[in-house]
Amino acid sequence: MSVAGESSSTELAASAAEALDRLNEHTLKTVHWHFHDDTGCPFWLEKKAELNFDPLKDVKSFDDLKKFPNFEDEWLRGGPIRRWVPKGHAGKPVFVFETGGTTGVPKSRMVIEDHWKDYELFSDTLPDKYFPRGANWLMLGPSGPRRLRLAVEHLAQHRDGICFCIDLDPRWVVKLLKKGQMDQVEAYKKHCIDQAVTILTAGHDVKCMFATPKLLESLGEALDEKGTSLAEVGITGIFSGGTEFTPQWTRFCVEELLGGSPEESGVYMTPTYGNTLMGLACSKQITAADGYKISYYAPQPRAVTEVVTFEDYNQVVGYGETGRVKLYTLTDEFFVPGFMERDEGERERPFATYPWDGVSGVRPFHELASATTVGVY
Structure with a gap:
């Protein structure tokens, strides 16, 4: 047994070393692209002088x-948005996606194809048994100027399906929450869920979906009231995301809402952690044996997450220790050399599938938690 264990450990160390080599090479290439006069974006070319x-x-x-x-939040608030477009991508169609902005000017990120690439990479991690090729999708999440809506639609199309979307404005929910109008919040949530139920019961062959934890729970309850369930209306694969993803909620979701493990219920659910800057971090497979622990791994080398100490954001914590999440975005469209997320968590070890560090227990950063409004997410 010890020989096998040593072999596995040696293989993981080799994989981790290869991943680090790729990351170093990718970093060099990305930095040269964004700071070269011929290919860089106006923002970084101007910042270089400072x-x-x-x-x-x-x-x-x-x-x-x-x-x-550290990359500053405020750099993304307000325009002109074209200061972020690299010269090397001049002439290409540009998307703009917003994040934050529940009050004041929202943060904006320009995108050309990153949202497509990120979700194509994510697609490779989905088991075809539960996310069948050619199946249609439901997008039960925020719409409007948010990346998620177009990204999930592209994911469905990339897998030869068609995506059905609902109308959902999270900013309106946040306004209602700040006014304490909980009856209106519930009414709006019901409005969103009604749209989803209509789609799922209209014979559209929807087998896969995205939903935030709160909306997934509400959808399950609404279907139950109608005498049916997610499995009975045809759902086999769900991916979800949000800071409300806790081991406790995951246990409830798998055991109560979905009716057991994928082998028992026929429904597979995978948590994700992502945002407009990073893309999508995949979860190590969650199991009852591991206490439904959720560990996320960023899509290196396009994005990297570190768990750093609260005192020094350039110092990584030890494995299993708690710190703040620090994000790096390294694509030829967008460069973020260290953004402090509004989240904290524990540093996780590499493993065979993702031979680089991960983060578990993701939750709002304790110094900001009281100021964070959690709405439909």
């Missing part, structure tokens, strides 16, 4: 990104 180092000469590895100041 730095006390030369990104083109002094960044030789991923670790060298710590030379940059």
